[in-house]
Amino acid sequence: MSDLGSLPCNADDKWDNLWESAVLPVWDEMSEELLKVLLQEMPDMTGKQVLECGCGTGRVSMRLVRFGASVTLLDKSAAALKLASRFSQQQRLSVELVEGDIFSMPFSDSRFDLVWNAGVLEHFERAEQVKILKEMKRVCKPDGLVIVVVPYAGNPLYRVAKWWKEKTGRWVFGKEKPVMTLVDILESAGLQARREYTADFSDSINMLAGIPGSETLQTLFRIWCDSLDPVEKAALPGRWLVAVAGMNGEPQPRSVKAPALTPTGGASDRPSVAPSLPIEERMPIRSTMSDIAPAPVSKGLPPIVCFSSIRWDELYQRPQHIMTRLANRGHKVLFVEPAFREVRIQSSHISTESLKVIIDNSVAQSLRRIGKSLYALNPLSHVQYGGCDDSGASRKRDTMLASILAACDLLDIKDPVFWVLTPHWYKVLEQLPLSLPVVYDCVDDHRYFAGSNPAVIGHLDELLTKRANVVLATAKRLYRNKAQYANALFLPNGVDFQEFRGESISPPEDLKSIPRPRLGFSGAVTTWVDVDLLYELARKRPEWHIVVVGSVYVDVSKLLALQNFHYLGKKDHASLPAYLKGFDVGLIPFKSDHPLVTSSNPIKLYEYLACGVPVVSTRWEEIAEFEDVVSFAQGPEEFLSAVEEVLRHPPSPERLSARARAFDWNAIAQVASHAILLAKADANGDGSSMERVLRDIEELKSAIVGEPAPYPQGLDLLKAYARVLSDDPDEVIGFLKYQYEDKTPDRICELGNRLYLRGLNSRAIHLFERGLTEYPGDSDLMYNLALLLVERNRDGDRSRAEELLRRIVEHRPDDKDARVLLESIATNRRDQVHPDATQSVCYRDR
Incomplete structure (x- = not known):
C-alpha cells in the first residue's frame, strides 16, 4: 500500500x-x-x-x-x-x-x-x-x-x-x-x-x-x-x-441495478x-476477522474513568498499556490526565450557567480520541475572573469534577468504574457516591516522590485504599502493605511481548553509528538512578559505550563529558524495540536502597528480556526472583565483572525472551478486566452462583497460573472472586486450594461430594478425572467417578464406569462395593445403583 x-x-x-x-x-x-x-x-x-x-x-x-x-x-x-x-x-x-x-x-x-x-x-x-x-x-x-x-x-x-x-x-x-x-x-x-x-x-x-x-x-x-x-x-x-x-x-x-x-x-x-x-x-x-483488534470479552462491559498520574503522551507506561487493551476488550475508557489547565475571564462575576458553558467548551477543546473507545481528557482545574482567583483546593476539585462529568456526558459514559493511579485524586473521588466502584492501581510508594509531603500522601493513600473495592499492587512490598484489605491483588508490570521479541530489527541510524559493545539504559534518568555508577563504568572501560534512551531529570554533565557516553534522547514507544535490540547489555543501575526502588517493578526488565538482551542490575526484593536470567551486582567493581562475564558468555536470547512471555500486557489486561468486574460486583453487592464463579475462574486460569506463573499472588484474584460472587465462598476457596495447592485424594473426594450435592455433577466428574491423572491407581477416586458416571448416564458413561470398576476388582478382589456396582451395571438394575437420591454419591471417605 x-x-x-x-x-x-x-x-x-x-x-x-x-x-x-x-x-x-x-x-x-x-x-x-x-x-x-x-x-x-x-x-x-x-x-x-x-x-x-x-x-x-x-x-x-x-x-x-x-x-x-x-x-x-x-x-x-x-x-x-x-x-x-x-x-x-x-x-x-x-x-x-x-x-x-x-x-x-x-x-x-x-x-x-x-x-x-x-x-x-x-x-x-x-x-x-x-x-x-x-x-x-x-x-x-x-x-x-x-x-x-x-x-x-x-x-x-x-x-x-x-x-x-x-x-x-x-x-x-x-x-x-x-x-x-x-x-x-x-x-x-x-x-x-x-x-x-x-x-x-x-x-x-x-x-x-x-x-x-x-x-x-x-x-x-x-x-x-x-x-x-x-x-x-x-x-x-x-x-x-x-x-x-x-x-x-x-x-x-450502468443503468441496471442488477444483483x-x-x-x-x-x-x-x-x-x-x-x-x-x-x-x-x-x-x-462489514466487520471481519477477530485478529484485526482484540475482540471484546463480552457485551455490556462497564466503562472506565481512569484517573492517571501522567499525561497520555508524556511517558508510555502501565496506564497506557492497560487502558488501551481494556478499550480493545470492549470497555469504553476515559483517560483523565493530571489537571494543569485554567481559564481567565475579564468579568467580575460569573453565574452558574456561564461557568457550565465555560466547562463544556473547555471539555470540547481538550477531549481527544486516542483510539476506538479510548479518549483522553485534560480537565479544567480552575477559573479566574475579575479579582477572584478560583484556585482554592475545594473550588479546584469542584471544577475538575465538573469537567470530568461533562466529558462523561458527552461520551455517554454511565455507571463507570473508576480506575485510580495516585492518592492525589482521592479528594476528587471522595465527592462521588460510595456506590460507584473503585479500583486503586497502586504502582509506587507515592510518599517518596520529590516535593511530596509523606504524611499527607500516606494519609490519602490509606483513605484511597479503604475506599477502593479492589486494590492492585505492582510490587510485593506494596502488596504486603495492602494485603490486610480483602480485595488486594498482586498484578505486576509487563511487556508488549510480540513487539519486543521481533527478530531481525535493524538498529536506528543514531544507534548504529555507536561502536560495540553497547551498554544501554532505557527510561527516565532521575533521582533513583545511580549516575555515579554509570560514570564509573564508562570511565574505567573506555572501550565500552554507554547509551541512554529516555528523558533526563538530573545532572549528567560529567557523563556528557565522556567520549563513550551517548545520550540519544526520548524516543517514541513504537521505536523502542529497535533500540533495545541494538544493546549488547541492558542496564538497571537503580539505587537499591531508594524507597521508590524497593517498591518498584521495572517495565524495562521485561522489555530487555523480551528482546533477548542480557540484563545486569542492582538487586532488590522485587526482581530477585529473576536471578536465573539477570546478573546482579552492587557497586562499580561488581558491575564491571558482571558485564565482562555477560559479554564473554552471553546467555541464550531465546531463554531470556521465554522468561518474559508470561508477563505479556494482554494477559495482565485480562486480569485487570476481571478486577474491574469484581469491583463492580463488590460495590453493588452482586452475589452469584458457584457455577458463575467457576466459569470465571476457568477463563482466568491461563492468565494467572501459566508456566512459569507470572505472579505468585495471582490466586488471590480468584479467591476474591469467590468472596464477592459466591454464596458459599469457603467452598469455592476450597476448590481453588485443590486446583493450585492441595491436590490430594482426600481433598478430591471431599470437593467432589460437595460439587455433586450442589447439582454440579459434570464439574465433579471433571474433578475426579483430573485427580486420576495424578493418582491413577487410587481405588476410591475410581469408584466415586464410576458412581457419578452411572448417575449421569450419557453415551459411553457406563462403559467407562465398568472399566474403572473392573480395574478396582482386579487389584482388590475383596472390594464388595465395587463388585455390587459392577454387577448392577451388567444387569442394568439402576435402582440398585442409587437407592437413596439424597445420599452422597461420593460416600467413600478416606
Missing part, C-alpha cells in the same frame, strides 16, 4: 527519499478498514495468490498471509521494498518482494487471484490509469478480482482539507485527483465493474489535522461518529472509494455499481 497518498509517481528519487526517511509502519484504523475490504471481497484466502502493485510498506497485504494467502509485493522503489522486508521479518510473515514497474510487471499472464492497490491510481493521468489497470487485468486470473482504492471526491472533509492545504502550501502529497467513480476507467481497461462503495469516514477526520483551530472539530466529529449505530455510520461518505472488478462476462449496463455477485459467486443484496445509485444505498463494509 503506497500509504494512500504520497509524492508524484513520476519522480523516482522522491519516492526513494520518502521511503528512506520512513519508519516501520504502524497498524492503524485505515489499515484495518482496508483489510476488512479485502476479506469482505475474498473471504476465503486459503491458497490464494495475492499481488499488491505499488505496495509501499505492504502492511495490509502481509496480514493476508495469516489467512492462508501467498502474497507478492511489487514497487518501483527499492527503499520501499527494503522497509517492507524489515516489516515482514519483524512480523515473521513470508512474502515475495519484487522491484518492478507497474506499467510492465514482471509476471506471467493470469497468475494472481487478487490484484490490488490503494493510494496509487490518483497520481496518474487517465491514459496512464487505463494502462495500469490493463496490466493489472493481464496478471489476474480469469476468475480473479481487481480491487482499486482511491480518494473519494464526495467526501467533504477530505475535499476542504485538501483545498486549504493546497492554498496554503501545506499539501505534501503531490498531484492527487480524487474521483466520484472509477466505472468508466475500469471499463476502458476491459474490466467488468462489479461493486463500488466508500470506506473509512474516520480517516477523513484525520485530514483536518494541521488546520488551525480544527482540534475541537476533529474531537466532536469522532465522538459523534462513534455514537452512530452501524447503519448510520455506513451511510457516511467514506474517505476512500473502493472499486471491485472482474474479468468474466460482459460489463453490466451484484459476491466473491464466492452467490447473490448479494448489494446493488451493482451505477452512477445513478446514491452512495448511501450501497452496502456498508
Whole structure:
C-alpha cells in the first residue's frame, strides 16, 4: 500500500527519499478498514495468490498471509521494498518482494487471484490509469478480482482539507485527483465493474489535522461518529472509494441495478455499481476477522474513568498499556490526565450557567480520541475572573469534577468504574457516591516522590485504599502493605511481548553509528538512578559505550563529558524495540536502597528480556526472583565483572525472551478486566452462583497460573472472586486450594461430594478425572467417578464406569462395593445403583 497518498509517481528519487526517511509502519484504523475490504471481497484466502502493485510498506497485504494467502509485493522503489522486508521479518510473515514497474510487471499472464492497490491510481493521468489497470487485468486470473482504492471526491472533509492545504502550501502529497467513480476507467481497461462503495469516514477526520483551530472539530466529529449505530455510520461518505472488478462476462449496463455477485459467486443484496445509485444505498463494509483488534470479552462491559498520574503522551507506561487493551476488550475508557489547565475571564462575576458553558467548551477543546473507545481528557482545574482567583483546593476539585462529568456526558459514559493511579485524586473521588466502584492501581510508594509531603500522601493513600473495592499492587512490598484489605491483588508490570521479541530489527541510524559493545539504559534518568555508577563504568572501560534512551531529570554533565557516553534522547514507544535490540547489555543501575526502588517493578526488565538482551542490575526484593536470567551486582567493581562475564558468555536470547512471555500486557489486561468486574460486583453487592464463579475462574486460569506463573499472588484474584460472587465462598476457596495447592485424594473426594450435592455433577466428574491423572491407581477416586458416571448416564458413561470398576476388582478382589456396582451395571438394575437420591454419591471417605 503506497500509504494512500504520497509524492508524484513520476519522480523516482522522491519516492526513494520518502521511503528512506520512513519508519516501520504502524497498524492503524485505515489499515484495518482496508483489510476488512479485502476479506469482505475474498473471504476465503486459503491458497490464494495475492499481488499488491505499488505496495509501499505492504502492511495490509502481509496480514493476508495469516489467512492462508501467498502474497507478492511489487514497487518501483527499492527503499520501499527494503522497509517492507524489515516489516515482514519483524512480523515473521513470508512474502515475495519484487522491484518492478507497474506499467510492465514482471509476471506471467493470469497468475494472481487478487490484484490490488490503494493510494496509487490518483497520481496518474487517465491514459496512464487505463494502462495500469490493463496490466493489472493481464496478471489476474480469469476468475480473479481487481480491487482499486482511491480518494473519494464526495467526501467533504477530505475535499476542504485538501483545498486549504493546497492554498496554503501545506499539501505534501503531490498531484492527487480524487474521483466520484472509477466505472468508466475500469471499463476502458476491459474490466467488468462489479461493486463500488466508500470506506473509512474516520480517516477523513484525520485530514483536518494541521488546520488551525480544527482540534475541537476533529474531537466532536469522532465522538459523534462513534455514537452512530452501524447503519448510520455506513451511510457516511467514506474517505476512500473502493472499486471491485472482474474479468468474466460482459460489463453490466450502468443503468441496471442488477444483483451484484459476491466473491464466492452467490447473490448479494448489494446493488451493482451505477452512477445513478446514491452512495448511501450501497452496502456498508462489514466487520471481519477477530485478529484485526482484540475482540471484546463480552457485551455490556462497564466503562472506565481512569484517573492517571501522567499525561497520555508524556511517558508510555502501565496506564497506557492497560487502558488501551481494556478499550480493545470492549470497555469504553476515559483517560483523565493530571489537571494543569485554567481559564481567565475579564468579568467580575460569573453565574452558574456561564461557568457550565465555560466547562463544556473547555471539555470540547481538550477531549481527544486516542483510539476506538479510548479518549483522553485534560480537565479544567480552575477559573479566574475579575479579582477572584478560583484556585482554592475545594473550588479546584469542584471544577475538575465538573469537567470530568461533562466529558462523561458527552461520551455517554454511565455507571463507570473508576480506575485510580495516585492518592492525589482521592479528594476528587471522595465527592462521588460510595456506590460507584473503585479500583486503586497502586504502582509506587507515592510518599517518596520529590516535593511530596509523606504524611499527607500516606494519609490519602490509606483513605484511597479503604475506599477502593479492589486494590492492585505492582510490587510485593506494596502488596504486603495492602494485603490486610480483602480485595488486594498482586498484578505486576509487563511487556508488549510480540513487539519486543521481533527478530531481525535493524538498529536506528543514531544507534548504529555507536561502536560495540553497547551498554544501554532505557527510561527516565532521575533521582533513583545511580549516575555515579554509570560514570564509573564508562570511565574505567573506555572501550565500552554507554547509551541512554529516555528523558533526563538530573545532572549528567560529567557523563556528557565522556567520549563513550551517548545520550540519544526520548524516543517514541513504537521505536523502542529497535533500540533495545541494538544493546549488547541492558542496564538497571537503580539505587537499591531508594524507597521508590524497593517498591518498584521495572517495565524495562521485561522489555530487555523480551528482546533477548542480557540484563545486569542492582538487586532488590522485587526482581530477585529473576536471578536465573539477570546478573546482579552492587557497586562499580561488581558491575564491571558482571558485564565482562555477560559479554564473554552471553546467555541464550531465546531463554531470556521465554522468561518474559508470561508477563505479556494482554494477559495482565485480562486480569485487570476481571478486577474491574469484581469491583463492580463488590460495590453493588452482586452475589452469584458457584457455577458463575467457576466459569470465571476457568477463563482466568491461563492468565494467572501459566508456566512459569507470572505472579505468585495471582490466586488471590480468584479467591476474591469467590468472596464477592459466591454464596458459599469457603467452598469455592476450597476448590481453588485443590486446583493450585492441595491436590490430594482426600481433598478430591471431599470437593467432589460437595460439587455433586450442589447439582454440579459434570464439574465433579471433571474433578475426579483430573485427580486420576495424578493418582491413577487410587481405588476410591475410581469408584466415586464410576458412581457419578452411572448417575449421569450419557453415551459411553457406563462403559467407562465398568472399566474403572473392573480395574478396582482386579487389584482388590475383596472390594464388595465395587463388585455390587459392577454387577448392577451388567444387569442394568439402576435402582440398585442409587437407592437413596439424597445420599452422597461420593460416600467413600478416606
